[in-house]
Amino acid sequence: MTDKNLQVLLRRRPQGAPVPEDFEVVETAIPTPGPGQVLVRAHFLSLDPYMRGRMSDAKSYAKPVALGAVMEGATVGEVVTSNDPSFKPGDVVMGGQGWQRFCVMDAARLRKVDTSVAPLSAYLGLLGMPGLTAWVGLEDIGTPKAGETVVVSAASGAVGQVVGQLAKARGCRVVGIAGGAAKCDFVVKELGFDACLDHRQPLDPQLDAACPDGIDVYWENVGGHVQEAVFPRFNDFGRMVMCGMIAQYNIAPGADAAGAPPGPNLGPVVRKRLRIQGFIVSDTGWGRYDAFLAEMTPLIAERRMRWREDVADGLAAAPRAFIGLLQGENFGKLVVRIG
Ligand SMILES: NC(=O)c1ccc[n+]([C@@H]2O[C@H](COP(=O)([O-])OP(=O)(O)OC[C@H]3O[C@@H](n4cnc5c(N)ncnc54)[C@H](OP(=O)(O)O)[C@@H]3O)[C@@H](O)[C@H]2O)c1
Known part of the structure; x- marks a missing residue:
């Protein structure tokens, strides 16, 4: 040793x-x-x-x-x-x-x-904190229903991979957003999302094409220009799962506005009766780990969770x-x- x-x-x-x-x-x-x-x-x-x-x-x-x-x-x-x-x-x-x-x-x-x-x-x-985060956020806030459109940012990452595959298993149309063609290819071909958009390219036309019926659930992992593009496309009674905003993590509190990423105009929250909620997985997640494992284990065995x-x-x-x-x-x- x-x-x-x-x-x-x-x-x-x-x-x-x-x-x-x-x-x-x-x-x-x-x-x-x-x-x-x-x-x-x-x-x-x-x-x-x-x-x-x-x-x-x-x-x-x-x-x-x-x-x-x-x-x-x-x-x-x-x-x-x-x-x-x-x-x-x-x-x-x-x-x-x-x-x-x-x-x-x-x-x-x-x-x-x-x-x-x-x-x-x-x-x-997959079976650790990030996977548990995906499950808790969908259970408690996203509550996706079959046929709804779910958009997931940082889709090839630890949390995003699981969010999208769980939403697919629940019968949703799932659209990922990721940085670059290689990540987007992986998200569609390996993970089975319906589409994946490259946030390094203009997002508005890509979102218009991929979400013709609007967005019911947005899983927020990044903030910044991705959030800005997604936000106006919410349907009435949409849900925004505020999991994280990594685009802001290196910006010091009190930094001048020029260094800050763009944010959305939150006006439509009222008009569209949106639900935006943040959560921290450790609040309730570990006490529910067995229920999480019970849903994930057969999906892994059936190779519906990669x-x-x-x-x-x-x-x-x-x-x-x-x-x-x-x-x-x-x-x-x-x-x-x-x-
Ligand atoms: N609320 C909770 O309890 C909880 C628990 C776990 C994680 N989280 C949050 O969930 C999010 C994802 O975490 P993860 O562990 O799954 O990480 P991850 O997605 O595996 O890795 C981070 C990804 O974020 C994207 N990214 C990094 N810097 C960025 C920037 N400046 N602007 C835009 N995108 C950037 C990159 O993906 P692309 O190349 O595709 O852009 C990067 O690969 C984070 O915000 C994290 O803080 C929250």
């Missing part, structure tokens, strides 16, 4: 887009579990857009990562030693051990995973990969193979 731990720390708070110097990779001793605790070796780390928020000390729904602390993040891995009867060495688990190879965790914060349903790394995407991962190699590659995620460089759910 490697006798050192490897960790990625937050060295300083980014101004605008993060840069590699905001992180520090260090070697430390492997920690020892206390009573009721488990030592876990991570095999994969999830990189997710919310981590940009944790790097900032602006007021938010979750506490920031402290300077000098290990970056926060979900992992999947293997139990090395256990001081809790519910886990034994070799058990395969998911948890939130952060950007590090080894971590001591309270047993109550770990969940065993079944790799016969999907490979281990899928528990960071997914794509973008794998960075080695923990030291995590900062660069994360910086790329905030610029659309990932193609599929971004994970790090820790090695």
Whole structure:
């Protein structure tokens, strides 16, 4: 066994887009579990857009990562030693051990995973927080009905892939929006969306052609010019699932308007009786994980739920990969193979 731990720390708070110097990779001793605790070796780390928020000390729904602390993040891995009867060495688990190879965790914060349903790394995407986000947002806010038109931004990404395929399974017409021809091809040919529009090309004519009956549900992952183009095309009683607005994450609060992306005119919200609602998956999601798994498992077995991962190699590659995620460089759910 490697006798050192490897960790990625937050060295300083980014101004605008993060840069590699905001992180520090260090070697430390492997920690020892206390009573009721488990030592876990991570095999994969999830990189997710919310981590940009944790790097900032602006007021938010979750506490920031402290300077000098290990970056926060979900992992999947293997139990090395256990001081809790519910886990034994070799058990395969998911948890939130952060950007590090080894971590001591309270047993109550770990969940065993079944790799016969999907490979281990899928528990960071399809069957992890992003997939659960897709399911919760559709169940609670999007409520898509057969025959409705559902538009999904960042459609080839971790959340977008699952949103679109769940909406297809519920009988909707599903239109993705993604950056570039390769991502759009994947979304239609591999994931089975009805169409996918390239947001690097003018969106208005593409939306007119792909959504002749207007839009009933818009799943918002990006904001900016994509939101601006989608918004006027809502049907009466449309629902906008405010999942995230990644186009704004690198813009400092209080930055001048010239640096801000465009936003929609919200006037039609009243006239069209739209429902716009934000949510955070951790509010209710993990308590409903079994119901989520019950819907996803047969879809995976029937190959009606496909997914794509973008794998960075080695923990030291995590900062660069994360910086790329905030610029659309990932193609599929971004994970790090820790090695
Ligand atoms: N509310 C919740 O509980 C919750 C939970 C999980 C995730 N989220 C949010 O869901 C969204 C998607 O997350 P994800 O994990 O699935 O990420 P992802 O889609 O796998 O990756 C991010 C994608 O966003 C697009 N993007 C990046 N920078 C952009 C920019 N400046 N302007 C426009 N598009 C940009 C890129 O796709 P293209 O190249 O296709 O543009 C990029 O590949 C994020 O906003 C995230 O914060 C919310």
